[in-house]
Amino acid sequence: MVKGKQSILFDKAVYIEETACIVGQKEGEGPLGGSFDIVVEDPMFGSKNWEEAESRLQEMAMDKLLSKTQVPREQIRYIFAGDLLGQLIATSFGLKKYDIPVFGLYGACSTMGEAMSLGAITISGGCADNVVAMASSHFASAEKQFRFPLEYGNQRPETSTWTVTGCGAVMLTAQSQPVSIKGITTGKIVDFGVKDSMNMGACMAPAAADLITANFKDLEVDEKYYDRIITGDLGVVGRKILLDLLREKGYDLSSNHMDCGIEIFDAKNQDTKAGGSGCACSAVTLCAYILKNMKNRKWNRVLFIPTGALLSTVSYNEGKSVPGTAHGVILERQA
C-alpha cells in the first residue's frame, strides 16, 4: 500500500529468510568481529587484483548464503546487486557463474537499501518467491577508484571514512520468518553542494535527514516509533550533522540513532577516522549485528537507512558537488 509521497507499506508481507556476510581482516578485528560469517585475512582473497578480490567477496557471500539456506540455486528468481566500481565490475564478474537473472543497481553506499527495496517490491507483488539482495565494497578497489593509489600513502583527514572490505547478502522470501520488511521509503537525490570527497558524511547527512523526515510524515509517526534508526555510513561527522538537521525539524534522534559506520570499527584504535563506509558497511552490519538483535528481540522495529554519496572522480574533477541519496527499509520483528 502506497503511503504518502515516498513510502510503501507492503500489503503482502516480505521476510528476511537468511543472511551471509564476509569481511576482511580489519573488519574482523573490529567490535563486530565475532559476528561475521567469514573473516578472510588475505586482502586479495586469493585473486590477482583488487577488483577480482571484490568479485570474489560477492561470490563467497553468495556461496555462503546458498549453503546456509539450502535453497537450490534454481529457486532464486533474481539477484539485486551492486558495488561502487565503474560499470559494477565486482558484481558482473562475481555473480556470472550462478546462472540467475541479475538486476544491476547503483546507489553508491546506499545500494543495499536499494537492493532490498526492489527485492521486497518484487516479492510483495507476487513476481518472485525468493530473491537475493546484496552489495559489496573493498577498501583497496575503492581507494583506487575514487582517491589515490595505496602506494602513495596519502594522509587521511579526520572527516574521512574507511571503506569496509566485505559483502553482505540477504535472501528475501514470501514465507513467514522472524523479521519482516514491513515497508520502504525511497530516497531522492539531495544536493547541499558539499564538494569535499574526504567528507562523505557531510555529503550524505542531508539525504538521510530528508529520508527520515519523509518516512515520519508518510507513516505519520515520529522518532519514538522506532527502537533504532540506523544509517549506513555517516560516521561521527555525518551523524552530528544529521542530528542537527533533524533537531531543526523538531525530531530528537540522539538516543535511538545508530550508524553502521560508527559501529563497525573502533575508530580510535583502528585509525579509521570518522568511521566506516562503502556499500558493505551497512550490508554486513545488517547481517552480523542488526538482524541478530532483532531476532533476539532486543529491537522490534528498526528503520534501516543505507546512505550513499554519489561521488565520481570525473564529476569531482569537473568541479561538481557530491550529491547524496538514501534508501530506507522498515524492519519489524514478528510477534
Added chain:
Amino acid sequence: MVKGKQSILFDKAVYIEETACIVGQKEGEGPLGGSFDIVVEDPMFGSKNWEEAESRLQEMAMDKLLSKTQVPREQIRYIFAGDLLGQLIATSFGLKKYDIPVFGLYGACSTMGEAMSLGAITISGGCADNVVAMASSHFASAEKQFRFPLEYGNQRPETSTWTVTGCGAVMLTAQSQPVSIKGITTGKIVDFGVKDSMNMGACMAPAAADLITANFKDLEVDEKYYDRIITGDLGVVGRKILLDLLREKGYDLSSNHMDCGIEIFDAKNQDTKAGGSGCACSAVTLCAYILKNMKNRKWNRVLFIPTGALLSTVSYNEGKSVPGTAHGVILERQA
C-alpha cells in the same frame, strides 16, 4: 504470474502512457530523424563538458515527458534510470532537480530494458501508479569513458559501433493505454569469453540468444509468436551471430528480427560501421519508432530486448572478457 525460469506475465496490466526522446544531430540525420521529439545540433547541449551534456539530455527528456503527459511531477512515484558512465553521473546530476525518488540502475546498454522491467514489476504489484523508465548515452562521454580521447582520432574497425547520443524516457501506468507491457524476461550474465572492446556485438549476441531462448521456453512459444523481435544494439556483426546461435537451437529469426543499432543509422552513408549502440540506442528507437508502429497496428506483439556489454576499462585492461546481458520486455497492442 511467474512463468518458467526467467519470465513474468503480469496479472495486473502495465501500460505505456507516453514517451519522450531527445537525440543529437547525427541521429537526427539518420533514417529515424523525423520521428524524434527533439533533435539538438549542439553536441554539448549548452553544457561545459560531455558528462554535463549527457545530464542535460536526461533533463530534456524528462521535461519533454512531463509536458507531453501533463502528469504533475508529484504524481510520479519513482524514476528508474541509468547511463553508461562510472557511478551513473549523467543520471544523478540530470535528475536531481525533480525531487522524485530515484532507483539508479546499471545494465550497460540494456538499461532501458532493466528500467522498464523494474518499473513494470512495481506498477503491477500495486506499489505505484506512474513511474518513469529512462536511459541515456552520449557518443563523446562514452568514447572518453571506454575508449580514446576524441582528439586522438582513432581508427574504427568494421566491427565497432557508434554510441547513440540521446535519451529515451517512457511513462508507465496502471491506466489502460494502447500498448501494454504484457511481461518481462530478465537476463543472466552470459560470458562467451570475447575480449574485443571494439566488437560489442559479438560480446552481446550470446546473451541475446540466451534471453530469446528463455523467453520462448518460458512462454511455450516460438519466433512466430512475435511480429517483431527487436534487440538493442547488436549491429550487423552481432545480428549475424545471434541468428546463427538461434538457428542452432532450431529457431529462424531471419524474417522478423530487427536491431535498433541497425535501424537508427544509415551505416554506409553515416560511417557508423556495424551500427549504433549505447543505452540510448534502444531507448530512443523504442520511443520514436517501435511504439509508433505498435500504436498504428503495424505490429501487435513485439519482444523488445535491450542488450548490454558489461565493459569497463579497468576489467578490460586487467585482461578480462566482456560479458553480456539482456533484458526482455514483451509489448502488446491492445485490441
